[in-house]
Amino acid sequence: MEITWLGHACFQLRGKQVALVTDPFTPQPDSSLGKITAPIVTVSHNHPGHNNIAAVSGNPRVVRGPGEYEISDVLITGIASYHDGKHGAERGRNTIYVIHMDGLVICHLGDLGHTLQEEQLEEVADADVLLIPIGGGSTIHATQAAEVISQVEPRIVIPMHYNPTTDEGLQALNKFCREMGVEQSAPQPKFTVSPTSLPVETQVVLLTPPA
Template sequence: MKIKWLGHSCFLLTSHNGVKVLTDPFDSSVGYDVPRVIADIVSTSHDHFDHNYIQAVQGDFFHANETGHFSHKGIEITGISVFHDDKHGTQRGKNIIYKFVVDGIHICHCGDLGHGLTLEQVNEIGHVDILLIPVGGFYTIGPDQAIEVAKMLQPSVIIPMHFKTKAIQFPIEGVENFLEKMGGERFGKQEVEFDKASVGLTPGVLVLEYV
């Protein structure tokens, strides 16, 4: 399975047999190049412009934008209801955490998670091999809460997202603070490949580079 970071919270997951999952596509106002790709599955964690621009996606795709359990082209999908803020959604609304099972690897995409997780939510999410988690703060959890969430979910690999880069002007932090507190390394590439064996051998935190 391959994971490619297209900027912000948008990743392209590609299974060994070519099934493609795109998470949280964004529009041109974000600053990164709009991810105009062909996908079989597109997930949108919530209806904000930097997470729901499905108009850019090509192909006949299954749109995951609800909670519950789904399956499409051999990919298992679970959507768990959480909030975009720490005031039970009263400030920024709801958010959906999606967990995908691709090639036997459990990938959890937190969307714009705005609070720590309850034990019930952790149980709903279940086993996680790879955690895609926001670390930039302001609109989402920041480095400290991201670390707490990671400790609760205990993934083998953590890939930070939704942080400040030269491409965007959002008032959020870069990834440096999270890396300093959590450890890890910059991968130096936009895409990384895993199988069940290599997930456990990868350093805990892996920062992909936007190209």
């Protein structure tokens, strides 16, 4: 599987037979989605930075909210969570997605605003790859992200929901790497992973959105 971070919380997962896009965002002056095509789109919550379905061509099937979905041999489980640490009182609900694709389990946390509760952890415990927000503000911050990673114990961690072109975003990334006790690696435009290439211990992979 080829994983590309398009910015914010938007990823393209390209498998052998099918592609999936998470949380397509509304283009900003300093960021653009470009042309993307996928038959499946997941939306973690109905905010403009995450629900720009019109940006994805190919007449995709759109997955919104908790439940179980099977599309083109991709099994997706949506898990209820919150956009803040006050049970949604400030920013509403968020959906975590666990995506079974090409023999891998990918977990996209969306705009998670709290560490995982027991029932959520049961659903995501098998994740091989964890796509996790680290920027704070409207999501969990670096320290909470490290705690969630220790809860899940994935093989691959890819941080998202920070802007690597701003000082604030770089500070969030630096803090996250310190919390994880890892040296910052050089960001790469794409990451390719298969069930046989998964590391034994948790590895942090940094991606860079397209310019």
